[in-house]
Amino acid sequence: MTTHEPVTTERHALETTAIQHLWPHSNDIEWDEFTDRGLRVFVSGDGSTLTDAQGRTYIDGLAGLFLVNVGHGRTEIAEAMAEQARRIAYTSASVSTNPAAIRLAETVASLTPGDLNRIFFCSGGSEAVETALKIAKQVQALRGFPKRYKIIGRRGSYHGTTFGAMSLTASASERYFGPFMAGVSRVPSPNHYRNDFGLEGEAGDLMCARYVEQEILAQGPEHVAAVIGEPISAANGTHLPSPVYWQELRRICDRHGVLLIMDEVITGYGRTGKMFAAEHYGIVPDLMTMAKGLSSGYAPIGAVAVRDEVFEPFKEHGNAINHLLTFGGHAVAAAAASKNIEILQREDLVARSAEMGDYLMELAEGLRSHPTVGDIRGGLGLLTAIDLVKSKDSKEAWGTSHPFIKGLALRTQERGLITRVWDVLHIAPPLVLTRSEAEQIIDIVDTCLTEAEAAHASEIQ
Ligand SMILES: Cc1ncc(COP(=O)(O)O)c(C=O)c1O
Numbered sequence: 001m002t003t004h005e006p007v008t009t010e011r012h013a014l015e016t017t018a019i020q021h022l023w024p025h026s027n028d029i030e031w032d033e034f035t036d037r038g039l040r041v042f043v044s045g046d047g048s049t050l051t052d053a054q055g056r057t058y059i060d061g062l063a064g065l066f067l068v069n070v071g072h073g074r075t076e077i078a079e080a081m082a083e084q085a086r087r088i089a090y091t092s093a094s095v096s097t098n099p100a101a102i103r104l105a106e107t108v109a110s111l112t113p114g115d116l117n118r119i120f121f122c123s124g125g126s127e128a129v130e131t132a133l134k135i136a137k138q139v140q141a142l143r144g145f146p147k148r149y150k151i152i153g154r155r156g157s158y159h160g161t162t163f164g165a166m167s168l169t170a171s172a173s174e175r176y177f178g179p180f181m182a183g184v185s186r187v188p189s190p191n192h193y194r195n196d197f198g199l200e201g202e203a204g205d206l207m208c209a210r211y212v213e214q215e216i217l218a219q220g221p222e223h224v225a226a227v228i229g230e231p232i233s234a235a236n237g238t239h240l241p242s243p244v245y246w247q248e249l250r251r252i253c254d255r256h257g258v259l260l261i262m263d264e265v266i267t268g269y270g271r272t273g274k275m276f277a278a279e280h281y282g283i284v285p286d287l288m289t290m291a292k293g294l295s296s297g298y299a300p301i302g303a304v305a306v307r308d309e310v311f312e313p314f315k316e317h318g319n320a321i322n323h324l325l326t327f328g329g330h331a332v333a334a335a336a337a338s339k340n341i342e343i344l345q346r347e348d349l350v351a352r353s354a355e356m357g358d359y360l361m362e363l364a365e366g367l368r369s370h371p372t373v374g375d376i377r378g379g380l381g382l383l384t385a386i387d388l389v390k391s392k393d394s395k396e397a398w399g400t401s402h403p404f405i406k407g408l409a410l411r412t413q414e415r416g417l418i419t420r421v422w423d424v425l426h427i428a429p430p431l432v433l434t435r436s437e438a439e440q441i442i443d444i445v446d447t448c449l450t451e452a453e454a455a456h457a458s459e460i461q
Pocket of ligand 1: 291
């Protein structure tokens with residue numbers, strides 16, 4: 001059981017040193033929040049649980065950051081990495097390669113839908129997106145369309161924090177980092193709860209897809225290289241588009257010679273109850289980005305898988321891709337990813353994700369009676385979102401820095417659940433989650449919501 005005493009005020013030596021020297025990455029947490037609350041220092045993990053330096057245990061309700069799909073503490077992966085490191089850890093990604101990267105490329109090509117047969121390795125999701133952007137722009141030029149450089153992204157989406165990826169990311173900070181990459185425009189995203197067009201269900205999704213066509217026409221198809229989107233955008237609140245959305249997008253892109261990039265960095269490798277979320281929609285993108293679940297976080301690795309016809313022009317003399325990443329196809333990372341995929345398959349964790357996702361959703365439905373729970377989305381694997389509102393009628397969100405939200409985040413941690421609480425509370429645990437852990441997660445969320453609602457009763461309408 002993972003119930004907790006309130007966070008102790010006494011810091012562990014590691015926490016003190018972290019505060020002195022480490023620069024934690026953040027896209028919502030301010031420095032004083034790290035120092036006031038203490039930065040969690042996790043020293044070990046097992047399955048879906050984590051232990052911190054103070055000896056407290058937690059359920060990892062976010063699988064790290066939507067990625068530890070096979071769960072923590074897999075010694076098999078550690079051993080595969082050690083064995084590879086002992087043989088050879090590194091070979092240059094440009095003039096050579098290694099057996100681990102070759103084997104992994106073959107496996108990824110066999111798992112991805114359709115003819116996504118050519119695999120470019122990198123170190124994470126942002127690099128995968130940067131790589132996909134460059135491939136898309138170059139292949140358009142090689143096909144005789146050098147002016148096709150524009151990229152259409154979606155409002156609310158997240159694609160990473162390096163420059164090109166950040167330029168497509170809705171929450172990029174204009175204040176510090178603008179101007180961004182030229183030629184990016186953003187279109188509405190599928191959303192059955194707060195649809196931009198006031199439409200419901202499939203009709204709203206279809207309008208979002210058709211808006212993409214309007215945008216392509218407005219930009220001029222002769223200028224558009226690609227459209228990019230996550231199959232299901234966790235960053236945008238885990239709205240599940242109807243299959244017609246992606247099928248229509250596929251047709252629109254084909255009609256206008258625009259490449260379709262699916263960003264499967266979160267959704268890939270079983271998160272949604274299929275190996276890739278594209279399978280729910282019955283389409284094959286031209287390029288697919290992946291990272292996170294590719295190694296379940298045991299090593300930093302990402303990849304872009306491209307269709308045969310996208311790679312074809314790069315075979316011509318003079319057309320080499322002008323893109324080299326020192327750590328691309330790293331042998332130890334590749335060995336970790338191969339072992340991770342072997343475990344996913346051997347333990348049938350993709351099917352388990354579907355089954356446990358249904359169970360989690362069934363339990364989460366019980367939270368609807370809370371006055372602050374506006375919507376609950378999920379049911380495609382272990383990717384569940386609880387939409388938090390001030391008023392069920394107006395669907396007004398609290399805002400991520402509101403004390404209700406910040407307090408709820410703290411409460412869940414103090415009760416032993418690691419999750420992310422923004423406008424939605426995300427639940428995306430390792431795919432090895434047990435039924436009793438799923439029950440504990442929902443119990444903790446239930447209790448914390450009740451407490452937070454009591455503390456903010458006068459603001460709830
Ligand atoms: C859909 C998507 N794309 C890209 C990224 C960037 O990945 P990374 O943080 O590994 O650079 C993320 C990260 O969360 C993501 O969710």
